[in-house]
Amino acid sequence: MRIKVLGSAAGGGFPQWNCACRNCTRLRDGSLQGVARTQTQIAIDCNPDYALRRYWVFVNASPDLRAQMLGTRELHPFLNTNGSTPLSDIFLPSADVDSIMGLLHLREFQGFRIFSLPSIRRIVSEENSIFRVLRRATPPVQWFPLSLAKPADWQTQYDQKEVPKLIPHAVSLRGDYPDYISEKLRAELPSQEAVVGFAFHYGAKRLFFAPTIPGHDQSWISWAQSSDLVLIDGTFWSDDELIRTGRSKKTARQIGHLPLSGPGGLLSQYPAKATGRKVLIHINNTNPILDENSAEHRAVLEAGFEIAYDGMELKI
């Protein structure tokens, strides 16, 4: 399995259009040791080596998807065809704007498959009529329902001798639904479907993708511990980061992200027994780890984490 990080920032990207925080200001004027990042998106190549046409699985549908696809040669249309795409399937982890807006970039009469929990499909299809534009394709974009993994599913082992295929598990992370949906619909949706991470098995290997860890429970820990590659929530360094930078009156935890540092933060909760590669993704523009000369940047590297960047390629 080969994974390409097409985007690694949280909502708004880095720099964010309306943000004059220390990070964004210094990135714009060239005084920050660090790089710009687009909004989080990954693509997975799980084709056998002999495949002539290589199809990709997307996780998330980033607001930056169009530019990310244009900038990635493997995702360009197949040559000598009228209209075709290496994009086959999209997995949606939530109905947050940053996870579904990219679908609108894909409205050009192209069929593909969307996999999500039933609640996410309802939010997109029932209350947001603009997404009906995806039905214009022939055949139309098709939705497939996922069910939630059981807590013990992380112990599943797959036969290494069989031809590997991508097997997804949707892991409930106990987050909240986006604030734009109606109270009526919200009351009908089960809370455990609001935000999921995805564990993808491919042969004996496992990728765990969880760019949002609300931290209300510890369901993510056993999945992180048992995976060969973990792409996990690096949104905020500290709980009061948005308050201190004047960006919001809410803490990181109040908007659904466990901060990296502090008591009970992600770094302290991350399972010590985990042996897989661990990469922070979905990094907010205010996060000091984006400054490669900062003590916080050094601290996460010393804790054994890598920091995702656009164009990063990972193999397991």
Ligand SMILES: [Zn+2]
């Ligand atoms: Zn900023």
